[in-house]
Amino acid sequence: MTAPAIECEGLGRSYRQRTLTGGGKETVALADLSLRIEPGTVFGLLGPNGAGKTTTVRILSTLLTPTSGAACVLGHDVVREAAKVRRDIGLVLGGDRGLYGRLSGYDNLRYFAALNHLPPAMARQRIDTVLGMVGMADRAGTLVEQYSRGMKQRLHIARGLLTDPQVIFLDEPTIGIDPVGAQELRDLVPQLTAQGKTVLLTTHYMFEADQLCDTVAIIDKGRLVALGAPRDIRQRFSRVGVIELTLSAPRRGLADELRRLQGVERVTASADGPFERLTVYTPPDAAFAGCVRAAAGETGVVSVVAREPTLEEAYISLLR
């Protein structure tokens, strides 16, 4: 068995805030998180805002010390051997900030290369390589303050790859990026794992996690709720069953009628070309297809299909 790239054992992080009366209020950001991430894989960390995703990334990247438990990155403890961890990680935080706006993209990379002690010749070579990887070679001479949001994000990623790290933390890398740009950034991830690198990705986009991740962990209120491959999450952890009813024409009142069926959790309606699609969410493993077909009748029904929930539907069912 190969050594894991990242390993957490009972990792916890709480914050203590002093109140006006002199007492203390403890907030638990992360509780008892245990993970094992294999080298050369993409690990997705999902969860709502405030779940503890960024806290986890900050602990693993040595920016924050845990209040309980332990974590190792490439065999080095993140607290006691922080300097060794930092040599082999790349951190991509994204956003509009985190870059020097009055310097060009190239100068930003040159600066961070120097901070990371890359010799000048190697720095030049790495800068050219990473700019090529993110498709920014022709805009590297422009001042960052003139970059679009997507260009800044590419530069963030380029900076994160500058030292050719073995482990890369991508914190919501495609947030706020247009669909084409976002897909181009996603296409980078398999290239990284093909080089044997390990990627820990946090994201709100379920389809992104579904597309990219070998393993996904869902955390909520600082606790691990589900862990497994995206398919496993959909099949084993999901707390919802899904039935899709396709009608040849919209039918008023049918959605309300379906909602009144005992056991149905919710019904959503959407247009699918000329058709109307009603998606019925039920408890898992429940046989509702017959009830739905009976309620819909025979006229105007194109299909009634029980399907596997998407990762997003599974995620929502876990967190509700």
Added chain:
Amino acid sequence: MTAGSLRALLAVVVLQGRQALQPGELFLTTVTNVPLAAMAAWIATRSADPAKFTHVAFGVILLAVWNSGLFRVGAALEAERIEQTLDLSLTSRTPLLTILLGKACALTLPAACSGVASFLAVVVVGQRLPVVEHPLVFAASFALAWASVLITAFLFTPLLALTRGGAGVFGTVAAFGLVFNGFLYPASALPPAVAWVARLLPAPWAMDAALAAASPAGDPALIAPGWLAALTLCAAYLAATAWLFTLVERRLRVTGSLAAG
């Protein structure tokens, strides 16, 4: 300091300097202290003693470096946090102290422009040039005074970040520095009850040495003690700053922010 850290320090100075030397801001910084320097020059011309004019002429350069540099240098760490580059600096291979020291050096470049402009204002208002009797010793002492001002300002980089001192605190610290650093008068001109405060700062000692070298009537016996005291205090301030930076990094990693508690 390793070769890598030295390269990093140089990169910080060069690249942060380019960030700081933007034309519009540079012009503003350059002229900021000119009115105060002109007023100081007029006050100095009330005296018939050329040594006092020399004191003010060179003192306003340091005054400008202090006034314009303190806020920039002191806020450098907070600026890193706001710009969200602090995390990247922390996870790099270069110690935070080295990065911020380079940034402090870079940020005093615009302040130096202000110093030159202030000196010229004194010459114009005073309608004379300052007299320097022993130029080499004076230049070395003045350079030490300059370094003293920078090192004193640098102490506030981690200190104000730890205490979350805002713009108001900077303004008061700057004013304290103007009063006690010996820019417009020697420490001996302070009321006896508070003169000891100035003796805890390196710049007044270095200025004493510089003026002893500048004035024909200057006491050469002040030069060596001035140097010794200034260098000792500078070393102490740097050591304190280094220790404060370890507190900064510890607080950031333990609490997740620069806020106390």
Added chain:
Amino acid sequence: MLTNFAIQASSTYRGLFLWLAPSAYLPQVLLRPALMVVLFALAGRYAADEAAAQHLAVGRIAYSIYWVHIASLTQSFYFERIGGTAPLLFASSANRAVNFLARGLPHYANGPLVAASALVGAWLVTPFDAVAVGWPAVVVTVLVLSAASVGFGLCAGAIAFAVRSYQSAYQAIAGLVLALTGSVIPVDALPGPLAVLATALPLTHGVGALRAAFEGAPLPDIAPLLAAELAIGVAYGLAGYALFRWVEAAARRSGTLDRAAA
């Protein structure tokens, strides 16, 4: 209308005055003026004598009142512009004159406070003969200077609003007032054209009144100077209001209201 005025005054004061927090107010408004008086007094004593120290100290006391209003009002107007609330103001039916005036009046009280602080600083370094000072005249002068400087501060604020830069406006205006109004260099020592300019600047008459009051002049003797000071302050306030309205009209034409600092 009075309630509306009070709400606007209170809101803009609390929302746009950066130094209102105790951590900034105490050092900037109460400590710094005292320290600057100490600096000038000591410089005067070192260069010349005690009389020079007192002359500069009084000048600095008067200047401090203008300094705090220039700083606070340029801040307030500038942060309105870059904070993104200016478009909301200009899209409203709010009376612009009321809004303009409401921004300045709450700052009035800072003038006497700063003067008191500066006076303490002066006293520590160069004690005055308390018996010889015309205290009623000093108090009235401080109150008039505070009123006039609010008017001037509103003009400075309008300039900061127009140029979208707090530092540029504050530094330039504060420097001009320091150099050319007699707080340090007597007006009659300035070159001819500058001496003429000084008579049209704020503080020039007020600092003369304050120096006379410290030397024991009774109130009637300095009343003409105070009247001139107040009139100049009001004139600058009106000019500032005109500039404020012009910025609104110009921004509508050119679409620059949302543009960040120049």
